Amino acid sequence: MTHPNLTRLKDQADAAIEAFLKQWPESAGDGLYAPVHYLMRLGGKRLRAVLALSAAEAEGTSCEVAFPAAMGVELFHNFTLMHDDIMDAAPLRRGKETVHIKWDENAAILSGDAMYTLAHIAFAQLSAEALPKALRLFNQTALEVCLGQQSDMAFETRNDVTVAEYMEMIRLKTSVLVAASLALGAIAAGASEERVQLWYALGEELGLAFQMQDDLLDAFGDEQVGKLLGGDILADKKTFLRLYTQENGGMAAQEVLAKWDGQRHDAPAKIEAVRAAMTAAGAADAARDLMHAHVAKAMASAEALGLEGSHLEWFQFLGGMVTQRTS
Numbered sequence: 001m002t003h004p005n006l007t008r009l010k011d012q013a014d015a016a017i018e019a020f021l022k023q024w025p026e027s028a029g030d031g032l033y034a035p036v037h038y039l040m041r042l043g044g045k046r047l048r049a050v051l052a053l054s055a056a057e058a059e060g061t062s063c064e065v066a067f068p069a070a071m072g073v074e075l076f077h078n079f080t081l082m083h084d085d086i087m088d089a090a091p092l093r094r095g096k097e098t099v100h101i102k103w104d105e106n107a108a109i110l111s112g113d114a115m116y117t118l119a120h121i122a123f124a125q126l127s128a129e130a131l132p133k134a135l136r137l138f139n140q141t142a143l144e145v146c147l148g149q150q151s152d153m154a155f156e157t158r159n160d161v162t163v164a165e166y167m168e169m170i171r172l173k174t175s176v177l178v179a180a181s182l183a184l185g186a187i188a189a190g191a192s193e194e195r196v197q198l199w200y201a202l203g204e205e206l207g208l209a210f211q212m213q214d215d216l217l218d219a220f221g222d223e224q225v226g227k228l229l230g231g232d233i234l235a236d237k238k239t240f241l242r243l244y245t246q247e248n249g250g251m252a253a254q255e256v257l258a259k260w261d262g263q264r265h266d267a268p269a270k271i272e273a274v275r276a277a278m279t280a281a282g283a284a285d286a287a288r289d290l291m292h293a294h295v296a297k298a299m300a301s302a303e304a305l306g307l308e309g310s311h312l313e314w315f316q317f318l319g320g321m322v323t324q325r326t327s
Helices: 006-022 034-041 049-060 063-087 104-121 131-156 163-188 191-218 240-248 250-260 267-281 283-304 310-325
Strands: none
Touching: 006 034, 006 049, 006 063, 006 310, 034 063, 034 104, 049 063, 049 104, 049 163, 049 191, 049 240, 049 310, 063 104, 063 131, 063 163, 104 131, 131 163, 163 191, 163 240, 191 240, 191 267, 191 283, 191 310, 240 250, 240 267, 240 283, 250 267, 283 310
16 A cells, blocks of 8 residues: 555655764764664664654644654664564564674664664754653653563463453553654644644554554465564464464364464474464454454544544555555
8 A cells, every 4th residue: 555645754754864864874883883774774664753744744834843753763663673673583674684683682782772862862853842742752652662572571471461461562562652653743743732642542543453463464464574474373472363362262272272382393384273273263353353443443533633634534544554554
């Protein structure tokens, strides 16, 4: 799916980030910045940056006022990816070697820390009026993302994780940053507190829908996603699909999951067996239903914001993009 706004705002975000990072060339800092440039050049949708710029425009200002927020959320997001890849021992990111594979874990840790710092430097370019409020929200969001990641890791050693706990974990790990991206764009544009909260609610629901689709793509997508298909299944990761299957698939599903837990000797067979159990339990259908429900709530917030015309159409497109994306 494509849209003129998606291309236009992504291009503007990319240009702003590229210009910003020129202050820290790849060759500088004894190699500190090379992984930063490498990861940012791998691309991605720049969804969070695009959302920040979109909110600013919808509030009636030029998207340029939100460039610092867009750069900040995108740099922070990629910092989390750099460190997540270490924790997940992931070999690929967007179809290319992850930073800790191309360099080493120490380089990925330190360059990730640099990206986190660069995000704050970017935010510091906001107006004096917007900056305090934006930093409060960003710092709270950053802490919540860490809490979400900690819960995700803690789930690895627990056998009693519930679907409800999983939904709260992904809200923290994924959704709050999507929510903050819209809210920060609105703050940069000088929006009222009431409108900032509506933007946040819109993004929170979009983020939850996005994660539902992520779970579905990992288990039922294809190799074009740029990650290993079935990676969550092979890692016995507590996703919505797995937890729903445990809770609703009965003894047959639980036996399948127990049989394959910890097994890596026959990856294709494990993926096929677990996917079959998930399908039989109705997990994939439940994830799709939940994804669409979250998009509907996001659109309700868009209507409460009074979005009309091209702005409303754009956010309706974004809702559809979340549910229909293939990568």
